Amino acid sequence: xxxxxxxxxxxxxxxxxxxxxxxxxxxxxxxxxxxxxxxxxxxxxxxxxxxxxxxxxxxxxxxxxxxxxxxxxxxxxxxxxxxxxxxxxxxxxxxxxxxxxxxxxxxxxxxxxxxxxxxxxxxxxxxxxxxxxxxxxxxxxxxxxxxxxxxxxxxxxxxxxxxxxxxxxxxxxxxxxxxxxxxxxxxxxxxxxxxxxxxxxxxxxxxxxxxxxxxxxxxxxxxxxxxxxxxxxxxxxxxxxxxxxxxxxxxxxxxxxxxxxxxxxxxxxxxxxxxxxxxxxxxxxxxxxxxxxxxxxxxxxxxxxxxxxxxxxxxxxxxxxxxxxxxxxxxxxxxxxxxxxxxxx
Amino acid sequence: xxxxxxxxxxxxxxxxxxxxxxxxxxxxxxxxxxxxxxxxxxxxxxxxxxxxxxxxxxxxxxxxxxxxxxxxxxxxxxxxxxxxxxxxxxxxxxxxxxxxxxxxxxxxxxxxxxxxxxxxxxxxxxxxxxxxxxxxxxxxxxxxxxxxxxxxxxxxxxxxxxxxxxxxxxxxxxxxxxxxxxxxxxxxxxxxxxxxxxxxxxxxxxxxxxxxxxxxxxxxxxxxxxxxxxxxx
Numbered sequence: 001x002x003x004x005x006x007x008x009x010x011x012x013x014x015x016x017x018x019x020x021x022x023x024x025x026x027x028x029x030x031x032x033x034x035x036x037x038x039x040x041x042x043x044x045x046x047x048x049x050x051x052x053x054x055x056x057x058x059x060x061x062x063x064x065x066x067x068x069x070x071x072x073x074x075x076x077x078x079x080x081x082x083x084x085x086x087x088x089x090x091x092x093x094x095x096x097x098x099x100x101x102x103x104x105x106x107x108x109x110x111x112x113x114x115x116x117x118x119x120x121x122x123x124x125x126x127x128x129x130x131x132x133x134x135x136x137x138x139x140x141x142x143x144x145x146x147x148x149x150x151x152x153x154x155x156x157x158x159x160x161x162x163x164x165x166x167x168x169x170x171x172x173x174x175x176x177x178x179x180x181x182x183x184x185x186x187x188x189x190x191x192x193x194x195x196x197x198x199x200x201x202x203x204x205x206x207x208x209x210x211x212x213x214x215x216x217x218x219x220x221x222x223x224x225x226x227x228x229x230x231x232x233x234x235x236x237x238x239x240x241x242x243x244x245x246x247x248x249x250x251x252x253x254x255x256x257x258x259x260x261x262x263x264x265x266x267x268x269x270x271x272x273x274x275x276x277x278x279x280x281x282x283x284x285x286x287x288x289x290x291x292x293x294x295x296x297x298x299x300x301x302x303x304x305x306x307x308x309x310x311x312x313x314x315x316x317x318x319x320x321x322x323x324x325x326x327x328x329x330x331x332x333x334x335x336x337x338x339x340x341x342x343x344x345x
Numbered sequence: 346x347x348x349x350x351x352x353x354x355x356x357x358x359x360x361x362x363x364x365x366x367x368x369x370x371x372x373x374x375x376x377x378x379x380x381x382x383x384x385x386x387x388x389x390x391x392x393x394x395x396x397x398x399x400x401x402x403x404x405x406x407x408x409x410x411x412x413x414x415x416x417x418x419x420x421x422x423x424x425x426x427x428x429x430x431x432x433x434x435x436x437x438x439x440x441x442x443x444x445x446x447x448x449x450x451x452x453x454x455x456x457x458x459x460x461x462x463x464x465x466x467x468x469x470x471x472x473x474x475x476x477x478x479x480x481x482x483x484x485x486x487x488x489x490x491x492x493x494x495x496x497x498x499x500x501x502x503x504x505x506x507x508x509x510x511x512x513x514x515x516x517x518x519x520x521x522x523x524x525x526x527x528x529x530x531x532x533x534x535x536x537x538x539x540x541x542x543x544x545x546x547x548x549x550x551x552x553x554x555x556x557x558x559x560x561x562x563x564x565x566x567x568x569x570x571x572x573x574x575x576x577x578x
Contacts, residue, residue: 155469169500191459198457208455209523219460
């Protein structure tokens with residue numbers, strides 16, 4: 001409680017306003033955030049047969065609260081409370097205490113990203129943790145790299161970006177790219193014959209919810225860009241990219257050398273990252289490519305603060321920038337950046 | 346229901362019933378009914394098994410009743426066991442998988458979806474529904490749990506699983522769902538309804554009839570003895 005009060009004080013001093021969040025949300029809203037989360041929600045049907053869920057996480061509730069305000073102004077909120085999720089692992093708890101802060105309508109990315117991280121460091125300073133590490137990454141770099149890979153089909157590029165946050169499935173996709181090939185010559189001939197027949201039918205006719213037109217479009221797209229042996233080279237680049245970890249001061253250099261070596265037309269400027277010092281108040285700062293893979297809606301800068309608790313490293317604060325969450329929830333596209341404390345440590 | 350009887354579930358209808366009853370015949374266990382053909386209980390003529398009571402039920406009820414302990418054991422179907430609630434499944438052990446009642450639980454798509462041959466395709470198509478139609482891709486099935494597990498393990502999250510208790514294969518034609526997960530043996534019904542099997546990894550489960558027992562009941566000597574007899578064939 002004491003700790004929470006001190007966090008409140010810090011956030012208020014930085015101009016954040018405390019908000020109260022609804023305990024329930026329409027299930028569809030959560031689902032639009034991510035299909036994954038639905039299975040973990042506690043839901044019921046109200047008298048109008050609308051599916052309602054206990055809030056599965058507070059940042060989603062905060063985003064909905066902001067959207068309801070229908071404002072174009074920049075808003076800085078903080079909140080605390082309980083989130084409810086069905087446990088997926090044995091040690092997980094169904095009720096999680098969360099404390100977070102967000103900046104909505106954050107147009108000056110660099111400045112607001114820096115503010116969120118600096119606020120996190122100030123909060124960290126109020127705790128007893130020592131030997132902490134701040135890790136910074138940016139999903140924009142990963143997406144840009146994927147889009148510039150010469151041998152991957154656009155279908156696979158989309159898939160890899162979409163599933164970046166689901167590590168196991170992402171690795172399975174990479175494996176698939178390395179080992180299997182789309183083309184089964186006999187089948188292709190047969191399918192092309194069928195496709196030609198289908199082209200003569202009414203293209204607006206719907207089969208299983210899809211028009212013939214969209215089925216054939218996707219089929220043609222698949223035929224144009226099959227998976228083949230050249231994908232292996234790109235997979236190697238992706239794997240090597242995800243291994244990059246270095247001091248933040250060297251990050252742009254290391255990344256630019258990597259892109260140059262792999263003939264990727266991408267340059268990271270020296271002032272790209274919101275933090276450019278290797279050490280802030282005894283917290284060492286690193287760049288890590290393989291970061292931000294636990295939250296599906298992050299789109300740009302991601303960070304985490306690692307502390308040593310019970311002799312092992314644990315993430316105490318994490319956060320990042322998200323551009324598409326509100327649009328996916330059915331509202332206007334809004335830039336936002338936020339962070340949350342893991343109060344269970 | 347607490348009684349001194351050993352309660353055994355037996356499928357009450359169809360080909361599965363005939364095959365299940367053959368197991369009793371092979372073991373020279375003659376079943377008789379006290380109140381005629383429509384009686385839902387049966388007994389065994391052999392004096393050694395006078396305390397065995399047969400319950401004629403649907404395969405789904407057999408699984409549920411074995412799980413809740415109403416039945417000590419029963420002949421049911423693997424797909425129904427795997428699709429039952431976790432608290433039911435955890436109380437049941439499979440004693441034997443029989444050769445009869447074989448079928449496959451399959452992912453069935455409209456036959457003109459020639460662009461969709463594997464789960465990764467299906468995952469991509471699910472996003473097409475989400476972006477273009479502003480809704481989730483719908484799968485009609487009687488096997489909600491197994492379908493959900495399969496989708497989750499293949500990264501297909503943008504789906505809505507719709508319960509269907511009959512004529513499931515017609516769901517895409519009726520506009521009730523976009524694709525179907527259902528049991529198939531010969532695929533005749535699927536073909537007649539313009540559906541095809543998802544070529545790569547489209548079989549969710551190879552099922553057959555099973556002899557299953559309640560984990561507590563099987564500890565009783567008499568139940569164990571009778572179950573052992575049924576599992577011989």
